[in-house]
Amino acid sequence: xxxxxxxxxxxxxxxxxxxxxxxxxxxxxxxxxxxxxxxxxxxxxxxxxxxxxxxxxxxxxxxxxxxxxxxxxxxxxxxxxxxxxxxxxxxxxxxxxxxxxxxxxxxxxxxxxxxxxxxxxxxxxxxxxxxxxxxxxxxxxxxxxxxxxxx
Amino acid sequence: xxxxxxxxxxxxxxxxxxxxxxxxxxxxxxxxxxxxxxxxxxxxxxxxxxxxxxxxxxxxxxxxxxxxxxxxxxxxxxxxxxxxxxx
Numbered sequence: 001x002x003x004x005x006x007x008x009x010x011x012x013x014x015x016x017x018x019x020x021x022x023x024x025x026x027x028x029x030x031x032x033x034x035x036x037x038x039x040x041x042x043x044x045x046x047x048x049x050x051x052x053x054x055x056x057x058x059x060x061x062x063x064x065x066x067x068x069x070x071x072x073x074x075x076x077x078x079x080x081x082x083x084x085x086x087x088x089x090x091x092x093x094x095x096x097x098x099x100x101x102x103x104x105x106x107x108x109x110x111x112x113x114x115x116x117x118x119x120x121x122x123x124x125x126x127x128x129x130x131x132x133x134x135x136x137x138x139x140x141x142x143x144x145x146x147x148x149x150x151x
Numbered sequence: 152x153x154x155x156x157x158x159x160x161x162x163x164x165x166x167x168x169x170x171x172x173x174x175x176x177x178x179x180x181x182x183x184x185x186x187x188x189x190x191x192x193x194x195x196x197x198x199x200x201x202x203x204x205x206x207x208x209x210x211x212x213x214x215x216x217x218x219x220x221x222x223x224x225x226x227x228x229x230x231x232x233x234x235x236x237x238x
Contacts, residue, residue, distance in 0.1 A: 013209040016231035019219035020212050023236040031216055032234060040236040048224035050216070069231070076229040
């Protein structure tokens with residue numbers, strides 16, 4: 001249902017190598033176990049070594065699937081220290097205030113900026129925005145209290 | 152139905168492959184446009200471009216995880232793995 005959407009297609013074509021793994025196919029079943037996938041469908045973002053960096057269980061409509069792809073891509077890029085690329089993906093979602101994934105994007109944007117700079121100030125820039133723009137979000141709740149008091 | 156692929160190559164062999172796949176798609180009643188806006192140099196991308204026209208998508212599914220991981224290594228990309236079930 002989601003893949004024929006042109007924006008989804010072009011994003012996948014531009015950024016990913018795509019593969020379908022079928023539970024009904026005995027040759028694919030070990031991959032379900034290796035990636036700890038217990039439900040279908042589940043989208044898993046892997047690096048070229050086969051290490052999974054993000055999972056998205058269940059179906060999503062295109063309006064949510066596309067930002068989910070960006071977050072999954074960013075999480076994989078983050079693990080490989082591709083900080084600028086990750087920040088670009090996350091910023092695109094964070095700037096869409098209406099997106100249900102904007103709070104998660106802002107959280108990981110803070111993490112990205114911290115890992116890139118090893119400084120709290122850039123991280124807090126994203127996290128302050130998260131607390132201001134999405135105060136009721138679980139992602140805002142993940143921010144430890146009194147972070148701004150530390151250097 | 153009008154399709155596009157973003158994987159047309161300028162390498163002669165790959166171009167031929169993509170063009171042949173596009174022609175085959177047209178022969179099957181599918182209008183297939185090979186967009187030149189994205190130029191890749193890897194043969195693998197050329198093959199995927201041709202396959203994409205055949206599969207009605209801008210991208211193609213790799214045949215298995217090993218092939219996907221190898222393509223990801225070559226192209227410095229990440230793998231989008233859709234764990235599904237046939238109903």
